[in-house]
Amino acid sequence: MADDEVARLHAALMELVRLAGAFQPDRAVPGEEVSLSQTVALHELDLAGPMSQRDLAQRVHLEKSTVSRMVADMERKGLVERERDPGNRRLYRLRITDRGRAAHARIAAHFHGHYVRWMAAMTESERDALIVGFPALVRAIRHDLDHLAQSECDHEPPAESGGAAEVPDPREKSAQPTPDEASPNS
Numbered sequence: 187m188a189d190d191e192v193a194r195l196h197a198a199l200m201e202l203v204r205l206a207g208a209f210q211p212d213r214a215v216p217g218e219e220v221s222l223s224q225t226v227a228l229h230e231l232d233l234a235g236p237m238s239q240r241d242l243a244q245r246v247h248l249e250k251s252t253v254s255r256m257v258a259d260m261e262r263k264g265l266v267e268r269e270r271d272p273g274n275r276r277l278y279r280l281r282i283t284d285r286g287r288a289a290h291a292r293i294a295a296h297f298h299g300h301y302v303r304w305m306a307a308m309t310e311s312e313r314d315a316l317i318v319g320f321p322a323l324v325r326a327i328r329h330d331l332d333h334l335a336q337s338e339c340d341h342e343p344p345a346e347s348g349g350a351a352e353v354p355d356p357r358e359k360s361a362q363p364t365p366d367e368a369s370p371n372s
Contacts, residue, residue, distance in 0.1 A: 215296045220289055223248065224260055228282060228290040231266060236279035238271075247331065265289060 220228070223246065230245045231237065237245075243253040257280060260266045265286035271277035282290070305313050 215293045218289060218293055218296075219263060220265070220293065221256075223252075223256055224265070225290075225293050227253075227256060227260065228265060228286055228293070231280060231282040232287055232290045236269065236271075236281040238277065239280060242280055260286070 215225070226246050227242060230242060234245070239253055239257055240250060242257070243250045246253065248256070257266060261268070263285075264283055266280050267283055268278040269281050271279050305316075308316065
């Protein structure tokens with residue numbers, strides 16, 4: 187892989203971020219009071235169904251405190267609600283509401299319109315390359331993030347108690363609720 191290929195990828199991704207409005211994350215779609223992060227969260231909840239706040243944080247790659255504030259705002263807007271986990275009544279799950287599902291559908295339709303226009307402006311070979319290349323880039327990014335997360339877990343310092351601390355895999359679910367899952371205010 188040549189340095190100029192990496193530079194071209196960097197330039198293209200920076201232009202994509204700029205043009206896609208990622209520098210204005212407070213509003214993903216004109217007329218919708220939903221941020222870009224909230225749009226991604228709605229997408230995850232609509233596709234995957236109810237999940238813990240910690241699971242949502244992992245899926246959207248945001249800190250738990252950031253997700254806590256985001257979810258509180260989404261709850262105030264009526265986009266999500268917390269419900270008791272039927273399998274463990276001590277835990278809460280986030281669930282997309284009908285209002286949240288409708289907002290997600292409007293936002294998805296807005297984006298879909300963009301995708302249709304963008305692809306219509308490409309040649310057939312460019313569309314073919316995008317359909318193959320973009321998922322490959324997403325896969326590589328996901329692999330890199332998983333590898334980095336595992337490396338961070340592997341390099342946690344030992345516990346202060348003098349013994350080695352057992353470091354849980356962040357992708358495994360704990361049998362015990364964390365404070366953010368057990369509390370409805372997180």
